[in-house]
Amino acid sequence: MVDQIDPSRRNSASARGSNRGRLVEALRRQGPLPRVELARSTGLSFPAVSGLTSRLIAEELLCETAASSWSDDTDEGDSDGLNGRRRGRPAVLLTLNPEFGRIIAVSLRMNLIETLIADFSGSSLAQSRLEIATRALDAGALCDLVIAQIDAMLEATATPRHRLLGIGIALQGIVNGDTGRHLWSPALSVTDIDLVKPVRQAFGAQVVMANDAVAVALALAAAEPSLAQGLAATIMVGHGVGMGVVVDGEARWGAGAGSEIGHIKLGSNGPQCRCGQRGCIEAHLADYALYRDARTFLDLPPAAAQQPSEAQMALLRERARGGDPRLEHVFQQAGRALAEAVAATISVLRPHHVILAGPGLQAFDMMRRAYEERLEQAVLPWLLKSTAIYLRPSESAAIVEGMIRRTLGVVDRTRMEATE
Template sequence: MDEQPESTRRASSLARGSNRGRLVEVLRRQGPLPRVELARSTGLSFPAISAITSRLMAEDLLCEAETDTGTAPPWSDDADEEDSDGLNGRRRGRPAVLLTMNPEFGRIITVSLRMNLIETLIADFSGSGVAQSRLTLATRALDAGGLCQLVAAQIDAMLVQTATPRDRLLGIGIALQGIVNADTGRLLWSPALSVTDVDLAKPLREAFGVEVVMTNDAVAVALALAAAEPALAQGLSATIMVGHGVGMGVVVDGEARWGAGSEIGHVKLAPNGPQCRCGQRGCVEAYLADYALYRDARTFVDLPPAVSQQPSEAQMALLRQRALGGDPRFEQLFQQAGHALAEAVAATISVLRPNHVILAGPGLQAFDMMRHAYEERLEQAVLPWLLKSTAIYLRPCESTAIVDGMVRRTLRVVDRNHMETTE
């Protein structure tokens, strides 16, 4: 029997890897499914699904999930025999076998680094969180070496806390506030740090021997929101995150694009406007971010000083409480913030023409105080037909959405590495 040409064998291998990837992607998005539903969702034949799932189960990547007999179809899909009703692989009276990602296959760790805060989460292979920690410290006091050592120490501590052996760690995800080169794993600039152009990925990769995935924190939030609401994963979605700073993450059909994130917060509104942390003046962020609102409010009311000019969550809650007292100076402050937010949305719609714009982040807890100014300016700043073509959502999520989204980003890379390994 003649051997297949090398090009044919290589194409066949790539196709198998692609099919494995499609199957795993469906399970990640939809949760546990029977084989027959996997066939429908992937477009693969039932025999192909049976072969792929058998192989993935032998590799411990997949396992059987507990069956909810109240909702599962009343047949088994794990046999190819034809019953008396002519239904191949569907034996009446037996619940379907649901397949899912095997949570015990391994674990990943994600780290969110923002101003004066490091959050760490360890998750199993199904994406479920196992343990989480928060460490407050003066991040701008760290040099490059101290930063790498600190992140490595947080990862080590999480492994010890959960009794996870190092050889069970599959990947590390790092979400950073600022400008990131996701391809090289370098942090180019962050308001949370005094150092620039730091290579975080290489030392972590060498220390733990696993893939290190890096991205901007707004991208991570965009992924978390798209996963929570599947409708937001259809088409192009732009998530504008408002909190410590102002950034944007873009998701196309549920996948992150432009891993570095968009610096929408540094679009200039006025050349002689208020000071921005980037060193320039008049940026969107200089009117809208937490530090800008708190800084400007302290010029006319008595508020406690913020560490490194970054107010805590409690201090921002205090500011919002004081703003409800009817002081017209607060009204003007939040009116300017609403105008800045509208300009950011207008630029996003005009340039990207997204299907969805999601306004997210803890800074949106004050949106009611910005709403009137925001809506008024947005109608002025965008062509009416463009504005109507984009759906805008308000999702004032907590900071934990960053590590949740980073779990999905990291698992996607881990999946790709495992799915491309075929015989």
């Protein structure tokens, strides 16, 4: 059963990082595994895994869990049948030691700052939600606020500072993948701020900045193994329209910078977008655009800072489902815009998977017809056929979860490089 290992993977030098890193990566990706399985999935020999893991356990990075009934359910019809104990020495599951350290993720969005703290194995310990007028903040206030939120999290979970391994900040907007500098965000009135440096100085931990769509893309890839293979593009529809790309389950492409797919233009004279230009996909599809358009002919409460709340968007959907033909038309237009976004993504990127996510998808039923019709006209049939499109109107928690994953990935990598 444990057949010969693919020799091409046996290079003493291969994959990313040292072999220690590969073990950690495999555990991170596939959850608790026994040593045998680790050996198989990393391509290392049993003795190597044994030696490495015992050292990692000594360093408290890993720990053994009570021998549990582990069965390889992904394999060929092994017909093991009984999920319980098989004969032979039972496998000892190895886990990333949750106590090794903690990670904090912060999501900065329109009028909302969410914070989550997780242990080293990635399970959440606590989270908070702060509603605040984000556009009223200047650079200093924003920075202080983020630091205060992180501090509060540390305190709430009695985490000593030296246990904090990394901090991830997910931002709705444009992030420079190289520097981590934030260039622009609809949630903020300030631009081109470096949040990374002050936060790093305040806590002495790794700070990773990324686009929120990238974070969601990672969370989805982590939740569905099939999405973690090949190139997956996640299009986020909500307050804005963004996209994150994940290659083989990791954000190794563009390193946290999302695509500004929402600002592709559908025509030279379309509706006004808040980016200052006209005809952007976002200006047809994002929450604020739908609400704004609806208010031109419907009696709806004004949105604070042009940003409709969840409740207001729910109201809008309800009215549309009530059968107002003008509203129907608005959502149809949004469906076409969504189709164009998908079309551009497929044409340029040629991904294996396209995932439509975000709260904006809650109205997908009303966009569907126009979306499908337009998509068929807008993408080469060969390409469309070879791309799988998924619908995941994910909840907002996905952002912080994904950001935890992204930060853990970075932390793992730098730690392995340093310890080697």
